Amino acid sequence: MAHAHEHVSNTKRIWLVFIYLSVITIVEVAFGIVKPESLVMNSFLSMTLLNWIFIILTIVKAYYIVWAFMHMEGEKGSLRWAVVSSVVFLVIYLLFILLVEGDYVYEVFKTSTIKWNF
Numbered sequence: 001m002a003h004a005h006e007h008v009s010n011t012k013r014i015w016l017v018f019i020y021l022s023v024i025t026i027v028e029v030a031f032g033i034v035k036p037e038s039l040v041m042n043s044f045l046s047m048t049l050l051n052w053i054f055i056i057l058t059i060v061k062a063y064y065i066v067w068a069f070m071h072m073e074g075e076k077g078s079l080r081w082a083v084v085s086s087v088v089f090l091v092i093y094l095l096f097i098l099l100v101e102g103d104y105v106y107e108v109f110k111t112s113t114i115k116w117n118f
Contacts, residue, residue: 017068024061028054046103059091 031039031050039050063084066072072080 013068017064020064021061024057024064028057046099055095062087 031053035050039053040048042049044052066083066087072083
């Protein structure tokens, strides 16, 4: 005996995801165009506040894309934690390495006799 499954429309959810991701993207683009003085001139951990905002908004968008399009909200907590924690660790590690190495290279060029030729 075959059981009939009722089709559930996800149109509302798709529009909500679209609107949420669009709003975050519009905020990022607006900050990129306007570049508020207070965010560009102030820094935290050798990077401007505007760059930190871009990084945080991009991570939020990536998390929400995984949450919505990979259907992680329907999975068990242990699987969600395993996927998200490994990605968060790798992103934080990459950011740390890029910031430390980038700052080192900048300081070498800034304080040495080697001139910027690029």
